[in-house]
Amino acid sequence: MADYKEAPLASRPKTLDPNEYFNLSLEYRRAEEERSAIRSNLKLQYQTQLNNPHRKALIEDPALNRWMYARSHTYPHFKTTFKTSLTGLLFGVVPVVVLYYLFKTDRDKKEVDIKAGKYDRRFSLTS
Amino acid sequence: MLKILIPTLMLIPTAWFAPPKWLWPLTLMGSLLIAVTSFSWFKSTSEVGWTTLNSYMATDPLSTPLLALTCWLLPLMILASQHHTHNEPLNRQRTYLTLLISLQFFLILAFSATELIMFYVMFEATLLPTLMIITRWGNQAERLNAGMYFLFYTLASSLPLLVALLILQNTSGTLSLLTLQYMSPMSLTTHADKLWWVGCLLAFLVKMPLYGVHLWLPKAHVEAPIAGSMILAAVLLKLGGFGMMRMMLVLEPLTKEMLYPFIVFALWGIVMAGSICLRQTDLKSLIAYSSVSHMGLVVAGILVQTPWGFAGALILMIAHGLTSSALFCLANTNYERIHSRSILLARGLHMVLPLMATWWFFASMANLALPPLPNLMGELMIITSLIGWSYWTLALTGTGMLITASYSMYMFITTQRGPLPNHLVALDPSHTREHLIMALHLLPLILLILNPQLISGWVN
Numbered sequence: 001m002a003d004y005k006e007a008p009l010a011s012r013p014k015t016l017d018p019n020e021y022f023n024l025s026l027e028y029r030r031a032e033e034e035r036s037a038i039r040s041n042l043k044l045q046y047q048t049q050l051n052n053p054h055r056k057a058l059i060e061d062p063a064l065n066r067w068m069y070a071r072s073h074t075y076p077h078f079k080t081t082f083k084t085s086l087t088g089l090l091f092g093v094v095p096v097v098v099l100y101y102l103f104k105t106d107r108d109k110k111e112v113d114i115k116a117g118k119y120d121r122r123f124s125l126t127s
Numbered sequence: 128m129l130k131i132l133i134p135t136l137m138l139i140p141t142a143w144f145a146p147p148k149w150l151w152p153l154t155l156m157g158s159l160l161i162a163v164t165s166f167s168w169f170k171s172t173s174e175v176g177w178t179t180l181n182s183y184m185a186t187d188p189l190s191t192p193l194l195a196l197t198c199w200l201l202p203l204m205i206l207a208s209q210h211h212t213h214n215e216p217l218n219r220q221r222t223y224l225t226l227l228i229s230l231q232f233f234l235i236l237a238f239s240a241t242e243l244i245m246f247y248v249m250f251e252a253t254l255l256p257t258l259m260i261i262t263r264w265g266n267q268a269e270r271l272n273a274g275m276y277f278l279f280y281t282l283a284s285s286l287p288l289l290v291a292l293l294i295l296q297n298t299s300g301t302l303s304l305l306t307l308q309y310m311s312p313m314s315l316t317t318h319a320d321k322l323w324w325v326g327c328l329l330a331f332l333v334k335m336p337l338y339g340v341h342l343w344l345p346k347a348h349v350e351a352p353i354a355g356s357m358i359l360a361a362v363l364l365k366l367g368g369f370g371m372m373r374m375m376l377v378l379e380p381l382t383k384e385m386l387y388p389f390i391v392f393a394l395w396g397i398v399m400a401g402s403i404c405l406r407q408t409d410l411k412s413l414i415a416y417s418s419v420s421h422m423g424l425v426v427a428g429i430l431v432q433t434p435w436g437f438a439g440a441l442i443l444m445i446a447h448g449l450t451s452s453a454l455f456c457l458a459n460t461n462y463e464r465i466h467s468r469s470i471l472l473a474r475g476l477h478m479v480l481p482l483m484a485t486w487w488f489f490a491s492m493a494n495l496a497l498p499p500l501p502n503l504m505g506e507l508m509i510i511t512s513l514i515g516w517s518y519w520t521l522a523l524t525g526t527g528m529l530i531t532a533s534y535s536m537y538m539f540i541t542t543q544r545g546p547l548p549n550h551l552v553a554l555d556p557s558h559t560r561e562h563l564i565m566a567l568h569l570l571p572l573i574l575l576i577l578n579p580q581l582i583s584g585w586v587n
Contacts, residue, residue, distance in 0.1 A: 050549065058548075068469055071408045072408070072412070096395060106518070107517055
């Protein structure tokens with residue numbers, strides 16, 4: 001166990017954390033036992049529903065429902081912070097301005113070239 | 128024209144007087160017969176471009192493909208709605224069918240209108256049955272919000288159109304497309320004229336939708352029942368494109384200067400809407416944002432006003448109509464089985480429903496513009512005409528096509544490949560009805576590979 005080194009992008013699994021076995025306080029142990037009890041209860045409910053022979057519907061996962069609700073109702077919970085304003089500017093305002101400037105200057109240059117007779121569009125009839 | 132209109136109108140009494148067992152087969156056969164008869168519009172031999180001309184309506188190579196698409200879609204909508212309405216009381220089913228048929232009637236009148244005011248009135252008239260379909264038969268509580276957004280976005284943006292059309296009538300004396308096409312360009316120099324230009328196009332840009340004003344579309348598409356989603360994605364969005372193509376006739380010299388902001392939004396919208404698709408968890412929402420992305424390309428193609436741009440826009444509109452409607456039907460087959468639109472809940476389906484996986488494959492490949500399908504042909508023509516407009520557009524349209532390919536593949540791989548969830552135990556096998564809907568969507572698309580002149584407008 002002393003030789004275990006974490007992979008660059010993976011965190012250390014709980015069972016290999018030395019703090020799990022040494023230096024544990026009583027509150028930590030009690031909290032860990034409570035969490036384990038909740039997890040077992042959830043697994044029991046899932047297994048009961050999974051093995052019920054009369055079940056025809058899907059097993060409802062409240063966590064999935066909460067996640068889907070959160071993903072689809074972002075606008076009412078939107079908060080104006082520095083980061084969100086920066087994102088809005090960067091993706092909503094800056095591209096529009098930059099593209100407008102880009103297209104306008106490109107087209108104006110083309111217009112100048114056409115008026116000076118230097119732009120070859122002899123065969124460009126339908127496109 | 129009357130041989131299509133009167134049977135469509137008569138489908139409404141059919142829906143009300145049919146005996147209960149024969150309600151859906153009768154309306155289905157009626158609408159199929161109308162759809163097949165509507166193909167007679169493709170045979171146009173006139174030199175002026177307008178066929179089946181009477182005082183109020185006519186068809187031309189621009190409106191004929193859209194009319195055929197509208198007529199083709201009604202039997203598909205009736206087939207798709209059969210399952211989710213079968214538990215409802217009979218009169219409610221009859222009302223639902225009446226709404227679909229009246230929507231078809233208004234759409235035929237809108238696409239074949241020769242007077243711009245008639246087009247406007249029918250454009251507004253299509254809002255009402257769609258609103259009723261979304262708010263009454265949608266499945267979640269958010270359908271009311273969706274209906275509000277849909278109605279008010281479209282209504283508020285089309286009021287300037289009414290004013291603009293009246294101004295046009297005052298200055299040029301006519302609003303008939305037959306004479307407006309020969310009008311000499313007006314002198315549009317003042318700021319008021321620029322506002323008039325925006326007023327003419329705003330309604331159609333919101334309907335298309337353009338990226339900045341697209342907020343109503345994901346809501347309306349997601350909350351609508353299957354027939355509502357189909358008609359919205361396939362035809363109602365194209366009403367906007369069709370309106371833009373007609374209005375471009377009179378907006379002549381001003382468009383060169385005024386179009387920059389709108390084309391920038393359209394092109395940036397392709398990239399942004401495509402990127403949002405990659406983050407969607409709701410299947411219908413993914414298909415809705417994909418519609419925004421494709422329509423951005425159509426808007427850009429129409430705004431550059433070249434023959435290839437128009438032809439590409441029309442081809443892409445028809446191909447996207449069929450593809451998007453097919454994808455919504457596939458999402459509905461998922462929804463009818465697991466009553467959830469989440470992508471994550473119905474994965475690995477190709478092991479369970481292999482034939483439906485074939486249809487998923489075709490529809491996803493059509494969505495990502497696989498050659499030789501007309502989706503690609505339309506996109507290529509638009510991109511080519513955009514490059515002719517300015518070389519820099521290639522950065523956006525190229526990135527857009529890349530992102531389109533990635534989210535279409537993402538949708539296909541997530542729903543079909545991968546592990547099947549453990550708790551999926553009772554999935555209905557694929558019904559023949561579902562296979563029929565998918566075949567009727569994708570068969571025209573494949574046949575159009577062989578004869579794309581039908582949908583390419585005036586380019587021949």
